[in-house]
Amino acid sequence: MQALYLRGMQHVGIFLTNTYNKQLLIQQLLEKKATDQLGITAASTVQLFSGYTVQQYLLEEDIHGYCGIEATRVQTLRSMSSGEQKKVLLHHLLTLQPDVLVLDNVFDNLDIATQEALKEQLHNASNSICFIQLAHRKKDLLAFIANRLTPSAEGIFVPFNESIAETASTEEAIVPAPLQQYNLTSDELVRFTDVHVSYDGRQVLQHINWTINRGEFWQLKGPNGSGKTTLLTMITGDNVKGYGQQLFLFGRKKGSGETVWSIKEKVGYLTPAMTDLFATRHTLLQMIVSGYLDQIGLYTVPSDMQLRSALEWLHMLQLEQKANLPFNKLTQGEQRLALIARAMVKHPPILILDEPLMGLDDANATKVIQLINKLAAETTSAVLYVSHQTEPGLQVQKVFELVKTENGSVGKVI
Numbered sequence: 294m295q296a297l298y299l300r301g302m303q304h305v306g307i308f309l310t311n312t313y314n315k316q317l318l319i320q321q322l323l324e325k326k327a328t329d330q331l332g333i334t335a336a337s338t339v340q341l342f343s344g345y346t347v348q349q350y351l352l353e354e355d356i357h358g359y360c361g362i363e364a365t366r367v368q369t370l371r372s373m374s375s376g377e378q379k380k381v382l383l384h385h386l387l388t389l390q391p392d393v394l395v396l397d398n399v400f401d402n403l404d405i406a407t408q409e410a411l412k413e414q415l416h417n418a419s420n421s422i423c424f425i426q427l428a429h430r431k432k433d434l435l436a437f438i439a440n441r442l443t444p445s446a447e448g449i450f451v452p453f454n455e456s457i458a459e460t461a462s463t464e465e466a467i468v469p470a471p472l473q474q475y476n477l478t479s480d481e482l483v484r485f486t487d488v489h490v491s492y493d494g495r496q497v498l499q500h501i502n503w504t505i506n507r508g509e510f511w512q513l514k515g516p517n518g519s520g521k522t523t524l525l526t527m528i529t530g531d532n533v534k535g536y537g538q539q540l541f542l543f544g545r546k547k548g549s550g551e552t553v554w555s556i557k558e559k560v561g562y563l564t565p566a567m568t569d570l571f572a573t574r575h576t577l578l579q580m581i582v583s584g585y586l587d588q589i590g591l592y593t594v595p596s597d598m599q600l601r602s603a604l605e606w607l608h609m610l611q612l613e614q615k616a617n618l619p620f621n622k623l624t625q626g627e628q629r630l631a632l633i634a635r636a637m638v639k640h641p642p643i644l645i646l647d648e649p650l651m652g653l654d655d656a657n658a659t660k661v662i663q664l665i666n667k668l669a670a671e672t673t674s675a676v677l678y679v680s681h682q683t684e685p686g687l688q689v690q691k692v693f694e695l696v697k698t699e700n701g702s703v704g705k706v707i
């Protein structure tokens with residue numbers, strides 16, 4: 294690794310693709326092992342801000358009841374939304390005043406207003422804390438960090454060249470046909486009529502009116518803590534707040550004797566956190582096939598038709614060469630494409646993609662956007678893309694936006 298010249302207060306922005314071993318770099322930074330190359334002196338205090346750090350604080354809170362972050366005395370870290378968790382953690386780390394703060398994908402999951410506020414906060418702290426920013430998206434690189442590097446093919450850091458070649462496209466490929474049809478009584482899949490949700494006496498959603506029909510392509514957006522996850526868990530049947538309300542899922546009122554299973558089998562679901570569930574010895578092919586069997590991993594013998602169809606999905610993703618590789622040996626971008634295919638193999642009436650671009654580099658984000666557009670355009674599944682970010686290139690037809698008010702968020706269709 295080449296010197297990063299961090300002597301003095303020289304911040305560094307490092308652009309990484311998903312193929313780079315980021316964990317090793319972070320480990321070296323935290324252990325100050327790369328002292329000579331990175332210019333971090335032995336006496337420096339180094340802190341890390343990342344999704345992993347949030348997980349560590351959550352674990353601490355689960356075990357000891359308090360994780361050391363002042364704001365969590367009012368509301369537990371566990372019950373905060375993912376954006377709220379990141380905000381309080383970053384604030385906490387800045388108050389610790391480390392010599393060096395490593396920022397790993399700092400803007401993932403954060404709404405635009407919070408991103409702007411955070412940029413200002415980081416800028417203000419940049420006289421006293423040295424930042425090493427690791428970013429996968431060019432647009433995320435902090436403007437005040439002029440020193441921008443990227444690892445070369447030889448593994449040394451070189452100045453970052455803004456024009457990075459995009460990867461091959463899946464645009465021309467054909468979506469494999471479904472092996473089964475769902476018996477749906479109407480085109481209306483989900484309907485919220487005047488739905489309200491409160492937690493601990495605090496209203497977070499009010500007067501929600503929203504209908505999702507077959508084949509529609511929606512984006513659900515809204516700032517951190519506005520209630521996106523709450524709405525999603527009501528659709529997937531995982532939130533008890535749906536009972537006793539005018540919530541209709543696949544033609545049945547919630548709580549009218551339906552099973553959670555009868556809802557779940559009609560929903561394809563992806564959240565980046567699911568990647569950890571597949572950290573097993575299963576191959577990529579087995580993982581795709583498991584989507585037919587609603588299993589995580591493969592514990593039932595699949596049919597020949599299912600195997601053939603899974604191979605067609607891999608062909609479409611240009612991943613058939615890797616069919617027999619263990620899933621956890623794939624790059625993050627490949628894993629994300631595969632998880633979307635897994636959620637989609639059954640052509641479920643509704644496909645929910647919760648922050649599907651999280652952690653991806655620019656080239657992989659482009660590929661995933663192409664795939665999502667394709668699934669929305671060429672299948673009868675309704676696609677629900679959930680993110681506070683507007684992605685240029687994503688061809689959503691309608692947006693359901695949550696707008697925060699003092700009495701909880703209201704929804705509007707754009």
Ligand SMILES: Nc1ncnc2c1ncn2[C@@H]1O[C@H](COP(=O)(O)OP(=O)(O)OP(=O)(O)O)[C@@H](O)[C@H]1O
Pocket residue numbers: 372373374375376377402492493497515516517518519520521522523524681
């Ligand atoms: N179990 C719970 N107990 C108390 N408050 C909760 C609980 N679950 C959610 N909340 C609160 O409800 C609000 C909405 O949370 P939700 O996770 O639905 O928001 P979100 O839009 O998904 O946020 P983000 O973009 O940050 O993930 C937040 O203020 C959150 O703190």
